[in-house]
Amino acid sequence: MLEPAYQVDVVVVGAGVAGLSAAHRLTSAGVTTAVLEAAPYVGGRMSTEKVDGFRLDRIGQLLFTSYPQLGRGPGLDALVLRSFAPGVLLHSDGRHHRAGAPAGGGSVRSARGALHAVRALASAPRSSAPPGGVRTGRALRPVPPDTGFRPDTPPHTGAAPAARLDAPFPGTAPLVRTGRPRPGLGERAQPFGIGAPLRLRTALARIAATPVERLLARPELPADQALAARGLPARTVDGFLRPLLSALLCDPDLTTSSRCADLALHAFASGRLCLPEGGAEVLPELLAGALPPGTVHTGVRVTSVATNSVTTAEHGEIRCRAVLVATDARTAAELLPGLRVPDFHPVTVVHHTTDEPPATGGHLLLDSDRGGPVAHTAVISHVDPSRAPAGRALVSSTVLGEPPADVDAAVRRHLSRLYGTSTARWETLAVHHTREAVPAMRPPHDLRRPVRLLAGLYVCGDHRDTSTLQGALHSAHRACAALLADLGTGRSLHRADPEPTSPRAAAA
Template sequence: MLEPAYQVDVVVVGAGVAGLSAAHRLTSAGVTTAVLEAAPWVGGRMSTEKVDGFRLDRIGQLLFTSYPQLGHSPGLDALVLRPFAPGVLLHSEGRHHRAGGPAGAGGARSAFHAVRAFASAPRPPASLPKARARVRALRPVPPVVAAYGMPGAAVTELGRFDGGLPCFDAGPQPAPSGPADRVQPFGIGTPLRLRAALARIATTPVDRLLARPEQPAGQALAARGLPARTVDGFLRPLLAALLCDPDLTTSSRCADLALRAFASGRLCLPEGGAEVLPELLAASLPPGTVHTGVRVTSVATNAVTTAEHGVIRCRAVLVATGARSAAELLPGLRVPGFHAVTVVHHTTGEAPATGGYLLLDSERGGPVAHTAVVSGIDPSRAPAGRALVSSTVLGPPPADVDTAVRRHLARLYGVPTARWETLAVHHTAEAVPAMRPPHDLRRPVRLLAGLYVCGDHRDTSTLQGALRSAHRAASAILTDLGAHRPLHTADPTPTTPRKAVA
């Protein structure tokens, strides 16, 4: 018997979030799709290890509630995001400083307390009336609602200044208490200037950000008009954490997008671990769409060859793997540099008091770039009675990474860590594709008619970038196929090896 001309409309190679999201858009348009994944599980780098009731992310990349694709991607309606406390917690000179969060509950009242705290320091008398005038401009904003799969009360933006102002917070936000905590680490007048700078970037259209001159982010910071202490003590450690780039070699345009996401949303974690996102996407696809344990060895515009099932014929192929694997299947595709990430997970019976914040080290006095009591953000990640502390090391890790991390955490949290139990140390050498200038945020996803590619290496090296590239690739495929209705009833993807037909 003759084989059919093709067995499926589109084959997607790779079951990471980009490939699964593209498959959703294709199947929703009536295009029969098969997703082939070499690993025994879906998710790629967004994976979670289970150890004794703990859920341990292998990379732990930070997400934002302000990522538009999280609310617009089919299959993620059931996603629950657990937010950090607004802003971040900075460790400097043995103390904790709260920075970058929105104004406190009550809008203008809490912001007035913040300005009053700043005004209590010596400063020119003329600045206080200006600060009060800015306080009068405060207005509350609606809470973040179920667009991200959360109850409206789960994440609430407590107030914004001039339509989206993150600011240094001296209002009644949850945070560590005690004589070591303070709110004014960056010099007289700096908070208002930083608030204004973040407010501007939060409300600047993306197209205008992308039109700015491009240079390495570290160099661009010096030209932003903020004091050096603010840049080095707040913006550098923040951007290093958001971009997974300790040297800030990332394109200044990508850094601006990261700051915009920070200024207009909340840092968050997916409830249950990073693997929940790809698992939700896979579970909501039509049965039989996703096939794990299938290794693709070559691709063409009308077929893929697999090690397990021979040739699978199709009308289009979408390569949705990581950058290096994609280049192996698509010779000539550029492979970017990568940022290495090491995540160290500890558990302890008594959680350090950080008030639900992401903790950064302003002084860079050790290997840890950022750390958090993750079980305080998402209780499902640790068994009852235990705290999960997850810490991220950027770049090449030290020789004895666990000892170095413990020593650094003892300073950051101000508690002994010698008795903490190490649950896992996950090192990923190619965790995040680098975005050094010049960086094209819209790299082509259509290589040839019938051959496409997507992933975080085609846009920005974030979840938002992966999902956005999937959207672009799926749109290109649908346009080329003219798919506005079901094309045919496909034969099922083979589950046993096929013999070649002469």
């Protein structure tokens, strides 16, 4: 028998979320597709270790319910997202300042909840909490929403007296009412600076109301410089925005592009922090399970690619009409010589279990004081009970950057201060260190890096967009659009040049 001209329309190299999402779009368009994955499992960095009934994410990157690709992505109809409690907990001077839900138990946007916490910090005296206790700031009560929302109205710039901190601003609803600072406390009563809550609320409200296109058109700086240039006091940046953005971007020094930071704040203001029910691996497993049988092949290592073939260590050459490289950045550069390899942010996740969990109510806890290695922590089993067996709690804590030598001991000491309880009886389940966890997005950062290298050769992944799940999924969408356009217009190409074409000249 004569060998066919090609064995499959498209070969996708890599079975992470980008590659699997791309395979869905291609098969839905009637394009025969094979996904080749070197590892024995799908998911790439979105993997989950199972230990004694616990489900432990290796990276634990935070997601948002506002990610549009999670809501409309093919193959994700069965995905269940477990939301954190609205807002965050801020740990400052031995106290927790909680972002509370409005009266009546309704949900609020995460940005509003976070602002509640900042305003509580600004109006409450700074005294130490009782041992093991959680002290909140001054009581907060919601204000009816502003019905005169007009996104294009310029923001109010005049100074407002302390009694008018609830005055409405165009582009956002009023948030809370707070009283004046207690007499005689002065700056000590406002750890983020006098007037900071008002300026911070204005800044975040404007980001929440600004279309993404306008955010991307802003001048680009490192995020920490951009925050300082926008008139926010250093104490506000260091005490609230820095720990928040560090958690969202996995970047403790805020060297990330200000445009990417604005996108993170926009997502934070528009939705809720969340996790996939059952662990991070559930998302790629759902994508893989919804593909036609025989589409995904694990344990197949691709050694080279061309515009019309791939070569594997196990099965030799596989001929095709197009190749989509959907691996991590370093592997993609090995297959596509000349492709730029970005820097990375290391991430270490430490998982503990206890039968006496701290009472944080499913919030994400951030350390405003930065008094230890933990950037953020949460009782994950309060958010997603399926991640721990009955009667046990799962506490997952994230260390950004290079971890200390004895990371578990350092994390335990820090968690004892953050939660206000002894961690001596906590059991360590796992310590996962990923050196190349998140591609760095330092300025200048191209949020739409090319996905079409040559007609017949494409690349996607979080290193081509933003270093988030949303970025990986969106880059797959862009790559598939370019690939399908080439196939549909007949520019796929290989009849005139039947021999494999090297990608070296096309590397970007």
